[in-house]
Amino acid sequence: MRFDSFSAFIDMGGYGFYVWLSYGVAAALLLILLLTSITGHKQVIKNIAQRKQREDKLRQVRKQRQKQTKQLKTKLSEEVTE
Amino acid sequence: MWKWLHPYANPEVSYHFAGKILPWLSALAALLLSIGLIWALAFAPADYQQGDSFRIFYIHVPAASLSMGIYFGMAIAAFTSLVWQFKLADASAAAMAPVGATFTAIALITGAAWGKPMWGTWWIWDARLTSELILLFLYLGVIALQNAFEDKNLAGKAAGILTLVGVINLPIIKYSVEWWNTLHQGSTISKLGRPSMSVDMLWPFVFCFLGFILLVSVIICIRFRSEILTRNSIRPWVRTLVSQHLTQEKANEV
Numbered sequence: 564m565r566f567d568s569f570s571a572f573i574d575m576g577g578y579g580f581y582v583w584l585s586y587g588v589a590a591a592l593l594l595i596l597l598l599t600s601i602t603g604h605k606q607v608i609k610n611i612a613q614r615k616q617r618e619d620k621l622r623q624v625r626k627q628r629q630k631q632t633k634q635l636k637t638k639l640s641e642e643v644t645e
Numbered sequence: 646m647w648k649w650l651h652p653y654a655n656p657e658v659s660y661h662f663a664g665k666i667l668p669w670l671s672a673l674a675a676l677l678l679s680i681g682l683i684w685a686l687a688f689a690p691a692d693y694q695q696g697d698s699f700r701i702f703y704i705h706v707p708a709a710s711l712s713m714g715i716y717f718g719m720a721i722a723a724f725t726s727l728v729w730q731f732k733l734a735d736a737s738a739a740a741m742a743p744v745g746a747t748f749t750a751i752a753l754i755t756g757a758a759w760g761k762p763m764w765g766t767w768w769i770w771d772a773r774l775t776s777e778l779i780l781l782f783l784y785l786g787v788i789a790l791q792n793a794f795e796d797k798n799l800a801g802k803a804a805g806i807l808t809l810v811g812v813i814n815l816p817i818i819k820y821s822v823e824w825w826n827t828l829h830q831g832s833t834i835s836k837l838g839r840p841s842m843s844v845d846m847l848w849p850f851v852f853c854f855l856g857f858i859l860l861v862s863v864i865i866c867i868r869f870r871s872e873i874l875t876r877n878s879i880r881p882w883v884r885t886l887v888s889q890h891l892t893q894e895k896a897n898e899v
Contacts, residue, residue: 564687572687576697581762585701585755586686589708593860596747600867607871611878612887 657882659733660873663866670866674859681852689849701759703850707857709752712780713815715745715861719787720812723805735801736876738808739791740868744861746784753777764828772821773829776814783811797876 566572575582652658685703692699719741726734756774757767768774787804794800822831842850877883 565690566687575700576691578696578698578762581698581758582686582700585704585758586682588754588758589704589751592747592751596744597860597864597867600864600871604867604871604874607874608887608890611874611883612891614878615884615887 654731654733656733656736656873656877656880660870663870667863667866670859670863674856674863676856677852677859678856681849681854681856684849685853690843690845692846695763698759698762699846701755703853704857705752705755705759706850707854708748708755709777710854711857711861712745712749712752712777713818715741715748716780716784716808716811716815719745720808723801723808726801727805727809732798732876733873735797735805736872737865737869738787738801738805739872740865742784742788742791742804743868744864746781746788748861749777749781749784753781760828769828771827771829772825773818773827776818776821779814780811780818783807783814787811 573579573583653662681703685700689700689703691697719738722734722738722741725731726738753774756777760769761767787808790804790807791800794803821827822829874883874887
């Protein structure tokens with residue numbers, strides 16, 4: 564340890580403000596970058612999942628509609644033959 | 646000889662490889678950075694001229710040289726993408742740009758905080774400081790271009806051209822302290838064979854530098870994975886991966 568006391572460590576030989584400003588800003592910026600990268604990755608996964616769900620739903624609706632129109636057509640043709 | 650590299654051109658393989666090395670890189674980065682920073686702050690000797698303000702050196706120099714190193718990496722990626730149309734290179738360039746911009750900002754801010762007590766001014770429009778500021782603007786321009794187009798291939802092309810044009814700035818930054826009169830001091834580290842630094846100061850610097858390099862790789866890995874997913878979002882392997890992820894999350898909630 565190069566410093567006699569904790570207050571000397573904080574004071575940094577009179578340069579405390581500049582040293583801690585540098586270390587503080589660097590730590591803050593890097594932490595923000597790291598956290599936004601991690602949350603960004605989760606967000607990407609969530610977005611893709613959402614899009615997938617939407618597409619799956621659309622596909623289901625389309626299938627149902629096809630089925631309904633088929634049923635309707637068969638009904639109509641039955642009625643016509645009657 | 647280089648055939649072992651070929652599978653990594655596949656986005657799926659690269660995605661999983663980056664995911665596999667991430668925990669190791671993170672652990673090593675945390676270890677080296679904590680050793681290096683504690684050593685630099687509390688145990689390294691004070692400079693005989695600059696006193697304890699010299700401790701800013703341990704983040705200023707790694708940040709500045711990484712800001713240039715990341716740009717160089719980004720330029721290589723941009724070149725490969727433009728010449729060989731290699732899609733993953735675009736993804737890696739997009740992953741690097743925000744990291745490089747952050748390190749440039751750190752280099753500028755810590756430089757200002759070091760310049761105030763040593764030179765008596767936060768900022769001066771000399772060659773080294775101005776060219777480093779231009780590097781920050783280049784990064785911001787590249788990031789803006791990457792996000793300006795819906796089509797990621799087009800965006801990568803535009804950003805890649807700007808990246809390659811901006812490479813001219815790197816030698817200007819590097820040699821600015823030799824070409825022009827400046828307040829900025831010359832290089833401390835890169836005098837090979839004739840180290841102008843005492844060993845007590847060099848060791849904490851080595852730890853800090855390696856730690857920052859590892860931290861950069863960690864963040865780039867995370868962002869690279871996100872970029873791969875967004876660029877391949879309609880591929881079946883991404884779809885199954887995403888649904889697996891969601892079911893796992895639901896299981897964790899229950």
